[in-house]
Amino acid sequence: MENSLGSFLSRIRNSKGWSLRHVESQTGISNSYLCQIENDQIREPSLQKLLKLSELYEISYPELLKQAGYPIREPNAHTDVASRSIPQLENLSSEEQEALVDYLTFLRSRGRRRR
């Protein structure tokens, strides 16, 4: 559940502050179906759906396929760049960057671990 496709997509959508119906209006994917995907009730959504989501969410399509557990054979798809990628933290506004950096500084200053 932690690393599932559903929670992955859910985190991204929520991090962007978008509702299920907003994503539906942009992608044509019904909000109910999107909900089922995010709750891991759909094992294998079609590639067309995943492509549309990757475009709207501005995340790497092959990376999303990987998250979905689909077999992909990209000759040189390797880890060095991808491993540092945090899709949820992409495309930040300048205000958000500042807020996050401040928050990270705060986190590290108190040296606490997560709940």
Add this chain to the structure above:
Amino acid sequence: MENSLGSFLSRIRNSKGWSLRHVESQTGISNSYLCQIENDQIREPSLQKLLKLSELYEISYPELLKQAGYPIREPNAHTDVASRSIPQLENLSSEEQEALVDYLTFLRSRGRRRR
């Protein structure tokens, strides 16, 4: 008909002199289903099936996906590289990643707007 996925797969199988049931024994794909694929009665076989066929037939998997009309796309440069250049937000621990994503979700949920 001529350039369809079905005729494409059928041509390869016949050129190798293999029966439907031989391919079934090697891939686990039922001969009846394979027959339907070759006769274009199946629009979108699963990636697992296509992968097995590409392995047995010794053809390129991405090439086969292309033949099947699946969307295949290389990673987009702007989503992969540009948005990641926030030096303070690199090399995060997993706890920090999660905390930041949660915090960002919180930030954006307060300013949620729809268009």
Add this chain to the structure above:
DNA sequence: GTCGAGTGCTTGACATCTTTAGCAATGCTT
């Protein structure tokens, strides 16, 4: 000839994907 094995193919049943209609809960506006 006929018998058995092998061939491509069809049918019916089941599983999964995908949508439409609608629900309860929350929030906003007056």
Add this chain to the structure above:
DNA sequence: AAGCATTGCTAAAGATGTCAAGCACTCGAC
């Protein structure tokens, strides 16, 4: 508080993938 919009979510139905069983045909061995 009342009323309306929006949220995530579910149930039922339709469309499609997938398989097991079985069909009709061919062909070689006896």
